[in-house]
Amino acid sequence: MKWTRKHLLGLEDLSAEEIMHVLETADSFKEVSTRSIKKVPALRGKTVVTLFFEPSTRTTTSFGLAARRLSADVISVGGQMSSSVKGETLVDTARNVEAMGVDIMVVRHQAAGAPLLLSQKLDCSVVNAGDGAHEHPTQGLLDIYTIREMCGKLEGLKVGIVGDITHSRVARSDIWGLQKLGAEVFVTGPATLVPKDIDKLGATVIDDMDTLVETCDVINMLRIQFERQEEAYLPSAREYSRLFGLNAKRMQKAKPNVIIMHPGPINRGLEISPEVADGNKSVILRQVTNGLAVRMAVLYLVAGSE
Amino acid sequence: MTKSRKDAAWVKATLERLAQEILAATANESALVVVGIRTRGSVLAERLAASLQTAGREIAIGHVDVTLYRDDINNGGGRKAIGASDMPYNPEGKTIILVDDVLSTGRTVRAAITEIMDFGRPARILLLAFIDRGGRELPIQPDFTGETLKVAVDKKLQLRVKEIDGEDAVEEE
Numbered sequence: 001m002k003w004t005r006k007h008l009l010g011l012e013d014l015s016a017e018e019i020m021h022v023l024e025t026a027d028s029f030k031e032v033s034t035r036s037i038k039k040v041p042a043l044r045g046k047t048v049v050t051l052f053f054e055p056s057t058r059t060t061t062s063f064g065l066a067a068r069r070l071s072a073d074v075i076s077v078g079g080q081m082s083s084s085v086k087g088e089t090l091v092d093t094a095r096n097v098e099a100m101g102v103d104i105m106v107v108r109h110q111a112a113g114a115p116l117l118l119s120q121k122l123d124c125s126v127v128n129a130g131d132g133a134h135e136h137p138t139q140g141l142l143d144i145y146t147i148r149e150m151c152g153k154l155e156g157l158k159v160g161i162v163g164d165i166t167h168s169r170v171a172r173s174d175i176w177g178l179q180k181l182g183a184e185v186f187v188t189g190p191a192t193l194v195p196k197d198i199d200k201l202g203a204t205v206i207d208d209m210d211t212l213v214e215t216c217d218v219i220n221m222l223r224i225q226f227e228r229q230e231e232a233y234l235p236s237a238r239e240y241s242r243l244f245g246l247n248a249k250r251m252q253k254a255k256p257n258v259i260i261m262h263p264g265p266i267n268r269g270l271e272i273s274p275e276v277a278d279g280n281k282s283v284i285l286r287q288v289t290n291g292l293a294v295r296m297a298v299l300y301l302v303a304g305s306e
Numbered sequence: 307m308t309k310s311r312k313d314a315a316w317v318k319a320t321l322e323r324l325a326q327e328i329l330a331a332t333a334n335e336s337a338l339v340v341v342g343i344r345t346r347g348s349v350l351a352e353r354l355a356a357s358l359q360t361a362g363r364e365i366a367i368g369h370v371d372v373t374l375y376r377d378d379i380n381n382g383g384g385r386k387a388i389g390a391s392d393m394p395y396n397p398e399g400k401t402i403i404l405v406d407d408v409l410s411t412g413r414t415v416r417a418a419i420t421e422i423m424d425f426g427r428p429a430r431i432l433l434l435a436f437i438d439r440g441g442r443e444l445p446i447q448p449d450f451t452g453e454t455l456k457v458a459v460d461k462k463l464q465l466r467v468k469e470i471d472g473e474d475a476v477e478e479e
Contacts, residue, residue, distance in 0.1 A: 003385040031392070035393075040374040304385040
């Protein structure tokens with residue numbers, strides 16, 4: 001197939017074929033990072049801006065390195081630095097940045113739909129790096145990439161997602177993307193943090209963590225996001241850890257070839273214990289490595305859309 | 307309308323002749339790296355390496371997909387699948403035989419040379435053009451040529467190989 005999309009806003013509107021095209025393109029880019037000169041000239045002369053209105057280390061670093069390894073020029077604009085604190089609107093800020101000759105804008109914003117709005121108002125490509133509790137498509141893609149790499153397939157796999165499903169854009173991107181490629185998705189978490197209508201997205205709710213651990217080939221542990229908890233969704237961190245945390249004892253119930261994922265940053269000892277996070281089933285750092293190749297693929301693909 | 311220009315026997319004999327020429331031209335070198343340009347150059351590189359090995363030479367094989375190095379990469383048309391480059395050996399100080407199936411403008415070869423340099427600094431790169439159809443736009447000339455074929459500018463000349471196309475042949479469309 002040929003990739004013709006100018007923007008990457010989410011996995012909900014991508015076809016299975018398009019997702020596979022990104023994964024296969026990422027296969028080729030993975031090799032680039034193993035060379036003595038870790039760079040290809042594909043985006044020479046292109047300018048990529050990362051415009052982040054929420055804090056992030058991993059995702060900005062990953063996008064920044066991905067763009068540099070494609071030989072693009074990269075500028076990072078943070079929400080605190082930008083004039084948004086002086087009252088400028090999102091669209092005005094983005095238009096001003098774009099006016100300096102930007103080809104791709106990578107956007108993270110606390111409001112769901114912000115990247116979609118920018119894609120309608122700007123001429124450059126827009127890549128969603130996380131919008132509110134809506135989608136985080138490159139995280140979804142790197143999760144799917146890692147599962148495919150480790151398990152050798154996606155069709156028929158059982159993938160469990162654990163934790164704060166309500167506030168998780170990663171969960172939404174994973175659910176949409178994985179199901180398109182034939183995987184089955186299960187979720188569990190505190191009743192206050194699992195949306196009642198999540199089954200409408202096709203995911204199956206499992207009430208207790210032990211059952212999910214026994215059922216799944218892949219367990220994706222979401223981070224408990226204290227910064228998003230305006231109300232008291234959790235009785236206590238200790239209780240959460242007891243009911244939904246993944247520790248060595250609970251891992252004894254898991255399938256022998258299970259893999260453990262986490263989008264980071266991890267709260268050690270809360271949702272995941274150190275011996276599991278650092279254990280031989282954990283692919284957490286592999287996710288980070290793959291994230292770079294996946295983001296190179298995404299930037300390369302959207303840049304070729306004209 | 308496709309017109310056959312060369313058959314399987316010609317392909318086989320020509321590869322054998324080129325292998326002999328390479329052996330003679332690199333008689334004093336210990337290790338050669340044969341690098342194919344994906345996709346059909348790669349197939350030729352594999353076959354060539356096999357016959358050089360039969361002759362007792364130490365041969366390493368590599369492949370480059372030059373898509374990311376092309377000078378027309380951003381001319382539009384959508385992004386197609388790209389094959390991974392595969393250079394398991396550091397080319398530092400080595401002699402490289404770069405294998406192209408059909409040489410024309412020289413732009414693909416330029417891209418391949420740039421890419422190989424990103425893996426290390428070879429002692430030298432020799433170019434093998436299985437078919438040279440002319441039409442150069444860059445100052446690039448082959449060191450080993452299978453055959454020079456005259457083809458009208460608007461015609462396509464394609465090398466077909468059995469590993470991909472089910473037969474060995476050279477066809478004009």
